[in-house]
Amino acid sequence: MNDRIARLRNLLEEPLLVTNPVNVLYLTGLDSSNVALLVEPDRARLFTDFRYIESARAIEGVEAVQTMRSLIGWLAEELNGRFGFEASVLPWTFAEQLREGGLDLVPRTGLVEQLRAVKDEGELEAFRRACAITDRMFERLVSEVKFVGRRERDVAWDTTRLYHEEGADEPAFESIVGSGPTGALPHARAGDRVIESGELVVVDTGCRVGGYVSDYTRTLATGELDAELSEAYDVVLAAQQAGLEAIRAGVTGKDADATARAVIDGSPFAGAFGHGLGHGLGLDVHEAPRLSTESSDTFAAGNVVTVEPGVYLPGRFGIRIEDDVVVTDDGIENPVRFTKELVAVS
Amino acid sequence: MNDRIARLRNLLEEPLLVTNPVNVLYLTGLDSSNVALLVEPDRARLFTDFRYIESARAIEGVEAVQTMRSLIGWLAEELNGRFGFEASVLPWTFAEQLREGGLDLVPRTGLVEQLRAVKDEGELEAFRRACAITDRMFERLVSEVKFVGRRERDVAWDTTRLYHEEGADEPAFESIVGSGPTGALPHARAGDRVIESGELVVVDTGCRVGGYVSDYTRTLATGELDAELSEAYDVVLAAQQAGLEAIRAGVTGKDADATARAVIDGSPFAGAFGHGLGHGLGLDVHEAPRLSTESSDTFAAGNVVTVEPGVYLPGRFGIRIEDDVVVTDDGIENPVRFTKELVAVS
Numbered sequence: 001m002n003d004r005i006a007r008l009r010n011l012l013e014e015p016l017l018v019t020n021p022v023n024v025l026y027l028t029g030l031d032s033s034n035v036a037l038l039v040e041p042d043r044a045r046l047f048t049d050f051r052y053i054e055s056a057r058a059i060e061g062v063e064a065v066q067t068m069r070s071l072i073g074w075l076a077e078e079l080n081g082r083f084g085f086e087a088s089v090l091p092w093t094f095a096e097q098l099r100e101g102g103l104d105l106v107p108r109t110g111l112v113e114q115l116r117a118v119k120d121e122g123e124l125e126a127f128r129r130a131c132a133i134t135d136r137m138f139e140r141l142v143s144e145v146k147f148v149g150r151r152e153r154d155v156a157w158d159t160t161r162l163y164h165e166e167g168a169d170e171p172a173f174e175s176i177v178g179s180g181p182t183g184a185l186p187h188a189r190a191g192d193r194v195i196e197s198g199e200l201v202v203v204d205t206g207c208r209v210g211g212y213v214s215d216y217t218r219t220l221a222t223g224e225l226d227a228e229l230s231e232a233y234d235v236v237l238a239a240q241q242a243g244l245e246a247i248r249a250g251v252t253g254k255d256a257d258a259t260a261r262a263v264i265d266g267s268p269f270a271g272a273f274g275h276g277l278g279h280g281l282g283l284d285v286h287e288a289p290r291l292s293t294e295s296s297d298t299f300a301a302g303n304v305v306t307v308e309p310g311v312y313l314p315g316r317f318g319i320r321i322e323d324d325v326v327v328t329d330d331g332i333e334n335p336v337r338f339t340k341e342l343v344a345v346s
Numbered sequence: 347m348n349d350r351i352a353r354l355r356n357l358l359e360e361p362l363l364v365t366n367p368v369n370v371l372y373l374t375g376l377d378s379s380n381v382a383l384l385v386e387p388d389r390a391r392l393f394t395d396f397r398y399i400e401s402a403r404a405i406e407g408v409e410a411v412q413t414m415r416s417l418i419g420w421l422a423e424e425l426n427g428r429f430g431f432e433a434s435v436l437p438w439t440f441a442e443q444l445r446e447g448g449l450d451l452v453p454r455t456g457l458v459e460q461l462r463a464v465k466d467e468g469e470l471e472a473f474r475r476a477c478a479i480t481d482r483m484f485e486r487l488v489s490e491v492k493f494v495g496r497r498e499r500d501v502a503w504d505t506t507r508l509y510h511e512e513g514a515d516e517p518a519f520e521s522i523v524g525s526g527p528t529g530a531l532p533h534a535r536a537g538d539r540v541i542e543s544g545e546l547v548v549v550d551t552g553c554r555v556g557g558y559v560s561d562y563t564r565t566l567a568t569g570e571l572d573a574e575l576s577e578a579y580d581v582v583l584a585a586q587q588a589g590l591e592a593i594r595a596g597v598t599g600k601d602a603d604a605t606a607r608a609v610i611d612g613s614p615f616a617g618a619f620g621h622g623l624g625h626g627l628g629l630d631v632h633e634a635p636r637l638s639t640e641s642s643d644t645f646a647a648g649n650v651v652t653v654e655p656g657v658y659l660p661g662r663f664g665i666r667i668e669d670d671v672v673v674t675d676d677g678i679e680n681p682v683r684f685t686k687e688l689v690a691v692s
Contacts, residue, residue, distance in 0.1 A: 031535070050620035051532040054660055069622060070640050087439040092431075093455060095438040109439060157510055164503055170520065186397040189377070274396035276415060294416055314400055 002061040004115060005044050011111050015040040016084040017075075019094075022283050023086070023112040025211075028059050034071050037062070038083070047071060076101025084108040110288070117280055117288040118302035124326060126210035127281070127304055130168070131324060131335040133207050134214040137162045138338040141203070147345045148197045148222050152177040156190035159205045168207035172215060173285050176204035183219070183318030186275055186310060198223035200233075200317050201345070206285065213285050215306050216336065217322035220345045229319075232269055232311045233342055236319045239263035239309040240340070243277050243291075244323065247307070248331045253277075253295035260309045261293075269311045278306035281324055303327040348407040350461060351390050357457050361386040362430040363421075365440075368629050369432070369458040371557075374405050380417050383408070384429070393417060422447025430454035456634070463626055463634040464648035470672060472556035473627070473650055476514070477670060477681040479553050480560040483508040484684040487549070493691045494543045494568050498523040502536035505551045514553035518561060519631050521551035529565070529664030532621055532656060544569035546579075546663050547691070552631070559631050561652050562682065563668035566691045575665075578615055578657045579688055582665045585609035585655040586686070589623050589637075590669065593653070594677045599623075599641035606655045607639075615657045624652035627670055649673040 004027050008016070018024055018037040024046070025031050027039075032052040038045045046062040049069045056064035067074040072094040080102060085095060087107030099105055119127065137159060145158045159175040177190035183202040195201060199222055206215035219233065243260030257277040264273045276292025281304045289297030291305060299305075308322030321340055325332040350373050354362070364370055364383040370392070371377050373385075378398040384391045392408040395415045402410035413420040418440040426448060431441060433453030445451055465473065483505060491504045505521040523536035529548040541547060545568055552561035565579065589606030603623040610619045622638025627650045635643030637651060645651075654668030667686055671678040 032533070054531050055534070068640060069638060085438075087442075088437050090438050091434050092436050092438050092441040092453060093433045096433075096453075107438060107442075160506070160510075164506075174516065185400050187378070188401070292415060294414060 005039055005061065007115055008039055008112060009041065011114070012039065012084065014082050014084050014106055016108060016111060017086070017098075018112060019072075019086050020089040020112070023089075023116070026112060026116050026283060028062055030056055030059055032056070034069065036071060036075060038079070047075065072097055076103070079103055082106065084111075086112075113288050116282055118300055119282065119304055119326070120302070123212060123282065124302075124304070126212035127214070127324070127326075128335050130172075130207050130209040130212055130214035132337075133163065133166045133168045133209060134205070134216050135337045136166045137168075137205070137207070138203075138216065138218060140166075142220065142343050142345050145345070147195045147201060147220070149194060151192050151194055152179055152182065152190040152201075153192065155195070155201075155203070156205075159203070163207045168209055170208050172206035172208045172213035176202065176217075178202040178204075178318060179222075180317060181315050184312045184314050184316060186312060186318065186320070195222060198225075200225070200229060200319060202318050202320055204320065204322065211283055213281055213283075214324055215281055215285055215322065216324065216338070217308055217310075217320045218338065218340070218343070219319045219321060220343050222345055225342070229317065230342075231267075232313075232317075232319050235264055235267040235269055236309055236311050236321050237340055239273070240307055240321045240323070243307045243309060244325065244332060244334065247299060247305070247325065247327060249299050249301045249327055249329045251299050253289050253291040253297040253299070254293065256299075256307075257291045257293055257295065260307070264309060264311060269313075272311045272313060273309055274312060275310065278308050278322075280305050299327045301327055301329050351385055351407065353461055354385055354458060355387065357460070358385065358430065360428050360430050360452055362454060362457060363432070363444075364458060365418075365432050366435040366458070369435075369462070372458060372462055372629060374408055376402055376405055378402070380415065382417060382421060384425070393421065418443055422449070425449055428452065430457075432458075459634050462628055464646055465628065465650055465672070466648070469558055469628065470648075470650070472558035473560070473670070473672075474681050476518075476553050476555040476558055476560035478683075479509065479512045479514045479555060480551070480562050481683045482512045483514075483551070483553070484549075484562065484564060486512075488566065488689050488691050491691070493541045493547060493566070495540060497538050497540055498525055498528065498536040498547075499538065501541070501547075501549070502551075505549070509553045514555055516554050518552035518554045518559035522548065522563075524548040524550075524664060525568075526663060527661050530658045530660050530662060532658060532664065532666070541568060544571075546571070546575060546665060548664050548666055550666065550668065557629055559627055559629075560670055561627055561631055561668065562670065562684070563654055563656075563666045564684065564686070564689070565665045565667060566689050568691055571688070575663065576688075577613075578659075578663075578665050581610055581613040581615055582655055582657050582667050583686055585619070586653055586667045586669070589653045589655060590671065590678060590680065593645060593651070593671065593673060595645050595647045595673055595675045597645050599635050599637040599643040599645070600639065602645075602653075603637045603639055603641065606653070610655060610657060615659075618657045618659060619655055620658060621656065624654050624668075626651050645673045647673055647675050
């Protein structure tokens with residue numbers, strides 16, 4: 001942990017007040033919803049309230065300081081001097097409160113996030129375990145679980161149950177189960193719609209193990225597909241393959257996205273892939289780097305990213321296929337084992 | 347829903363850009379992680395990206411507008427004029443981005459939150475259903491579930507499973523199961539500690555139904571308690587009773603906290619109640635009003651709040667008892683049915 005704070009120090013022009021709780025978790029191991037870490041050249045102070053102070057005191061290499069529940073207000077009174085702050089995280093009023101308390105604030109963004117984007121071996125091990133459990137969850141989901149005639153939310157519960165049985169710490173997020181036309185809404189929740197036969201079901205799901213998440217999508221079929229659906233599935237699969245092959249250290253998230261997007265835009269489904277190709281994974285389900293038309297990120301070895309093209313025809317159906325991969329110097333490591341062939345469920 | 351936007355308009359001195367996704371959910375029913383609602387005198391525009399735009403278009407009374415994934419950057423280019431913004435939510439850089447785009451920004455706080463704090467009958471119905479399910483979950487937890495010899499996290503999983511079986515939409519948050527000395531950490535997660543006989547187990551848990559949450563705590567015993575533990579339990583129970591009796595519309599969150607706190611501070615456990623007495627419940631697990639030494643809130647009829655005093659002796663044990671109540675003009679409605687007598691589990 002102290003190694004992480006040391007690496008952060010190397011990036012700083014002035015002391016940094018870290019207020020994103022996930023960044024504090026990454027740097028210290030403390031999981032608190034009301035916390036700040038002040039990293040100075042010669043020390044690191046960890047501020048939190050009564051509820052978390054005992055846990056904070058057990059952490060080596062930082063000084064734990066108990067604050068009021070109104071943590072930022074307390075810091076505004078107690079601190080002095082010039083500090084960087086996490087400007088893309090800290091709400092506007094809190095920054096003003098610190099300024100009014102006399103602090104000389106320098107807005108900084110992405111400092112801890114750039115460390116978090118490159119995973120170390122321990123982090124990759126947790127990620128690979130999350131993937132192995134997700135693989136087993138999917139194997140059991142398609143072989144043991146009934147789809148047709150049940151509500152999307154019932155299938156979503158089965159993912160939760162199977163993650164538990166396979167040893168995940170928790171689901172990484174509420175599983176998306178989008179059947180038929182619901183699948184055309186890329187972020188629909190699993191709802192009350194009853195799954196019918198002869199349609200596609202988008203299952204977007206992941207789990208957390210040792211802090212780190214997986215995030216897979218597979219599109220399953222509850223019967224024979226017509227020619228258009230089969231073609232759409234093949235297009236998405238080809239786009240994903242192109243995306244996977246485009247990724248290596250030094251390539252940009254924008255170029256990887258463009259490579260996969262070109263496959264869809266060169267098909268009858270041009271324009272039907274409305275979101276980005278993917279995103280980083282780690283302690284958060286969405287983190288750096290991004291793979292999209294708007295991304296300004298460049299891959300580095302040790303990044304963990306999703307690759308998830310899709311085709312969505314509103315009111316009709318959606319298809320998405322998503323793997324999670326580790327970026328290497330000459331390509332990727334893809335730990336995902338569950339098949340991308342179209343799987344029929346009943 | 348439109349009634350909520352109309353009531354918000356009555357509070358505004360200038361158009362308000364709502365960027366808290368939960369506030370947008372409250373005002374429009376759209377559940378999106380990347381969203382903004384601009385409430386002007388004569389219209390309301392709902393901005394979101396491709397992933398949610400189909401859902402947004404289905405909402406009556408608002409104009410759905412599709413944006414780039416970088417929603418705030420897009421708004422900075424597209425909008426002009428003078429707007430209020432949610433200053434305690436919007437990160438500092440986003441406010442700067444809007445300013446640099448030429449918007450005349452007025453920081454505003456708590457406008458939607460003050461509407462949300464007073465629940466309407468539909469919201470109260472969802473809350474009462476969440477409480478009824480939590481009651482049944484606790485009844486089954488103490489009668490069907492084994493505690494001694496199992497890990498805290500295994501018992502926490504049983505709460506998740508029982509909520510599902512009883513018809514909750516999802517757990518409201520990750521259940522806290524703190525046994526023995528772990529119970530002295532008010533926000534400890536359920537961990538790998540194996541529960542022993544003859545100790546206290548703090549179970550802090552809730553579920554979500556129709557968007558609205560419950561949040562209960564009970565402290566259970568895995569055997570006979572010594573005299574000190576029994577006395578501590580009685581002190582916490584008396585403090586909670588005093589807190590419940592102090593609450594009605596017009597009373598302050600600070601005074602309710604002080605009333606309960608005085609009971610503990612007049613006992614051998616003076617100083618061992620380190621957090622606030624409670625918080626509002628609704629779409630969020632923590633919302634207005636607050637009950638604490640730092641609170642500046644005054645109760646209104648229709649508030650829903652937790653009442654949760656505790657006694658914590660670091661390294662030894664913790665005790666907390668928590669109900670959820672509706673504030674009325676002359677007191678409270680307490681829908682919680684599960685007993686507050688000390689329950690023995692095995």
